[in-house]
Amino acid sequence: MRVRFAPSPTGALHIGGARAALYNHLAARGAAKKGEPSQFILRIEDTDRERSTDENVEQILDALAWLGIDFDEGPISQVSHEPRHREVVQDLLARGLAYRTTATGEDVRAYKDEHGADKGYRGTDEGEGAIRLHVPEGELVVHDLIRGDTTFQNVHMDDPVIARADGSALYNLAVAVDDLDAGITHVIRGEDHLSNTPKQLLVYAALGAEPPIFAHLPLLHGPDGKKLSKRHGAASVQELRDAGYLPEAVINYLALLGWGDSDDETILSREELEDRFDLNKVTKHPAQFDEKKLRWLNGKYLRALSVDELTERLEQHTGRTGLRGAVEISQEKISTFHDFWPLAGFLFDGPKEDDAKARDQWLNEDGRKALAAARESLAALDPFSLEAVEGALRELPATLEVKPKQVFQSVRVALAGTTVSPGIFESATLLGKDETLKRIDAAIGVPST
RNA sequence: GCCCCCAUGGUGUAGCGGUUAGCACGCUGGCCUUUCACGCCUGAAGCAGGAGUUCGAUUCUCCUUGGGGGUACCA
Numbered sequence: 001m002r003v004r005f006a007p008s009p010t011g012a013l014h015i016g017g018a019r020a021a022l023y024n025h026l027a028a029r030g031a032a033k034k035g036e037p038s039q040f041i042l043r044i045e046d047t048d049r050e051r052s053t054d055e056n057v058e059q060i061l062d063a064l065a066w067l068g069i070d071f072d073e074g075p076i077s078q079v080s081h082e083p084r085h086r087e088v089v090q091d092l093l094a095r096g097l098a099y100r101t102t103a104t105g106e107d108v109r110a111y112k113d114e115h116g117a118d119k120g121y122r123g124t125d126e127g128e129g130a131i132r133l134h135v136p137e138g139e140l141v142v143h144d145l146i147r148g149d150t151t152f153q154n155v156h157m158d159d160p161v162i163a164r165a166d167g168s169a170l171y172n173l174a175v176a177v178d179d180l181d182a183g184i185t186h187v188i189r190g191e192d193h194l195s196n197t198p199k200q201l202l203v204y205a206a207l208g209a210e211p212p213i214f215a216h217l218p219l220l221h222g223p224d225g226k227k228l229s230k231r232h233g234a235a236s237v238q239e240l241r242d243a244g245y246l247p248e249a250v251i252n253y254l255a256l257l258g259w260g261d262s263d264d265e266t267i268l269s270r271e272e273l274e275d276r277f278d279l280n281k282v283t284k285h286p287a288q289f290d291e292k293k294l295r296w297l298n299g300k301y302l303r304a305l306s307v308d309e310l311t312e313r314l315e316q317h318t319g320r321t322g323l324r325g326a327v328e329i330s331q332e333k334i335s336t337f338h339d340f341w342p343l344a345g346f347l348f349d350g351p352k353e354d355d356a357k358a359r360d361q362w363l364n365e366d367g368r369k370a371l372a373a374a375r376e377s378l379a380a381l382d383p384f385s386l387e388a389v390e391g392a393l394r395e396l397p398a399t400l401e402v403k404p405k406q407v408f409q410s411v412r413v414a415l416a417g418t419t420v421s422p423g424i425f426e427s428a429t430l431l432g433k434d435e436t437l438k439r440i441d442a443a444i445g446v447p448s449t
Numbered sequence: 450g451c452c453c454c455c456a457u458g459g460u461g462u463a464g465c466g467g468u469u470a471g472c473a474c475g476c477u478g479g480c481c482u483u484u485c486a487c488g489c490c491u492g493a494a495g496c497a498g499g500a501g502u503u504c505g506a507u508u509c510u511c512c513u514u515g516g517g518g519g520u521a522c523c524a
Contacts, residue, residue, distance in 0.1 A: 008524050035461030045524065105521060117451045130522045147454070156452050157520090164522040171524050195453055195519035218455075218517090225516065253461095256473090260462045264472035283462075285455050286517060293461065293474040303487075333486040343485080393483085419487045 008046035012236035044072030081082035084171030102129035244337030351417030414443035
């Protein structure tokens with residue numbers, strides 16, 4: 001099995017594109033595991049030099065590397081195949097399978113108005129202009145692993161333009177030629193290419209070659225049912241990475257978006273995905289990208305990481321160091337890297353100052369009374385260990401004859417400035433005796449507004 | 450307009466003629482608990498509609514409706 005992933009080099013790796021890359025990857029690696037020789041090629045699909053900039057290609061490569069999707073060959077620039085494309089075009093022209101015409105899109109429409117909308121445009125050789133392929137009579141059948149056979153009647157197809165007037169090839173000619181030259185056996189790509197496949201089939205036929213096996217993946221939609229785009233939030237892999245998701249969670253989520261196994265496992269490692277993935281079981285209908293489920297899955301993966309591992313990744317993501325203690329007490333409370341700082345930032349930057357409601361409720365007269373008592377017993381502790389802090393604070397409610405919540409929440413707000421935080425014994429211990437007392441003193445001094 | 454594809458709860462899916470229609474996210478309620486989470490236990494919620502075929506349709510066929518894609522001298 002020889003497959004390829006051929007993204008358009010726009011810089012961003014669209015989530016749908018990433019899934020296509022993943023499915024190619026899983027199909028190839030899965031086949032390899034079963035003993036079938038397999039190659040996975042990356043080709044940058046664009047006949048336009050302007051767009052295939054090094055920077056754009058670099059960005060796609062980065063995103064793919066982050067996901068852990070690797071290639072046996074590539075990236076190969078489709079643009080570099082231009083001489084070959086021109087050669088094929090000239091050959092087709094010489095053999096009378098293609099012709100030159102100055103007819104424009106408008107002319108084609110006029111032709112349809114005259115001959116009926118369900119009749120395809122048929123032109124004659126003018127010796128100049130763009131190059132179109134002659135569409136023969138009959139029908140074209142696309143054999144697809146996911147959707148079975150789809151038949152297209154040739155009469156509906158306009159003679160497709162395969163090269164510009166300057167002789168440079170267009171997409172439909174270029175992909176077919178490149179896939180053929182590369183010996184691609186399975187073309188796995190988005191469903192948006194299905195309708196164009198007959199044109200490519202024509203190219204294969206003109207070249208006297210057998211077409212590859214196709215597998216057209218359903219498209220990805222946003223929450224509103226429309227094609228996934230930036231306005232739905234994250235639309236690219238880069239955005240997902242920046243939003244603090246783990247690549248392994250993204251891979252797991254994407255694999256399950258459009259493919260399901262008869263056993264209902266949800267958490268699947270790369271290994272398991274490679275073993276189980278089956279193109280025949282990919283769904284035919286479009287799927288909506290649901291960030292809530294990704295979040296949940298990400299939390300699962302994040303919590304399964306060792307504290308050291310998570311600390312390392314978090315330090316890389318935030319650019320801060322010395323996070324281990326905070327990570328340890330926050331791990332089970334966060335779902336993405338982005339959840340970390342809002343929750344644990346107070347340990348480094350001091351109590352949050354924007355939660356007036358919390359202060360009003362917990363640093364009022366009752367709160368300050370509890371804090372004064374807490375300060376006294378905490379000040380006497382030596383060592384200032386987790387056990388000692390917990391013991392000291394736990395006996396306070398009974399002593400003061402108040403609800404436990406009064407003590408704990410007041411201390412929490414004193415330390416964190418807000419009512420949501422990691423465990424307060426752990427937080428206080430991490431802050432240390434001096435800092436803890438300092439913050440309590442400051443809180444007692446804050447007049448309730 | 451024309452061509453093509455698709456259709457199981459809000460979302461992702463399992464199902465491949467006979468099931469109490471399963472699982473997961475999300476959502477209810479509850480337990481746990483110093484907050485928030487995590488974890489555990491519950492509950493609500495689905496085969497788009499209509500004709501067939503069949504003893505029997507979520508499953509097969511057709512139509513309708515709905516959604517999506519294509520229709521470039523873009524990819």
